[in-house]
Amino acid sequence: MSKRRVELSRIAKSLLILLKAEREGRTLSVTELLRETGMPSATFYATVRDALTSYGFAEVVANPRERVVTVKLTDRGRKLATCFEEVGLTKDLGLEEVVEEER
């Protein structure tokens, strides 16, 4: 359980950024996720990565051939991200609003 000691804002921001990227048809690398969330890599590797995967909110997949590690929402993570968006956390966390084209 200790690996799940993660800040709400870190998880919410990560999920919202991943949702935004997904809607734009982009798969984010860890590097891109860190840049877009403004999260220090130490924070990601200390708590966020394990929380994302142990809660099953996202998959962190190494692709040795391309030397890149990508982060992808699971169905559960996508649902929670959508919830965070619906309650308006995007604004609380200082992220830009994303207009979903399908709506």
Next chain:
Amino acid sequence: MSKRRVELSRIAKSLLILLKAEREGRTLSVTELLRETGMPSATFYATVRDALTSYGFAEVVANPRERVVTVKLTDRGRKLATCFEEVGLTKDLGLEEVVEEER
């Protein structure tokens, strides 16, 4: 923002317990919330209380006459609690499932 440095599991557990109580027609005091979440009071007063109120997930209301402080979900908090429930965090956090009678 520092007052919002709160653990996801603390907020999720608090909101789920408050949702359960609300469905049972109960308004929880802080003391009852701490007991039902198993949260140390130091944790509540150091981070959780301020996060609940600054995010607008719950109202913490002192009632001097009855010498009790109650915690009530806001609409936002209720919505997020329902989301946490829908993605199955009740089970992750070791809380009992609540069957909503209205459903």
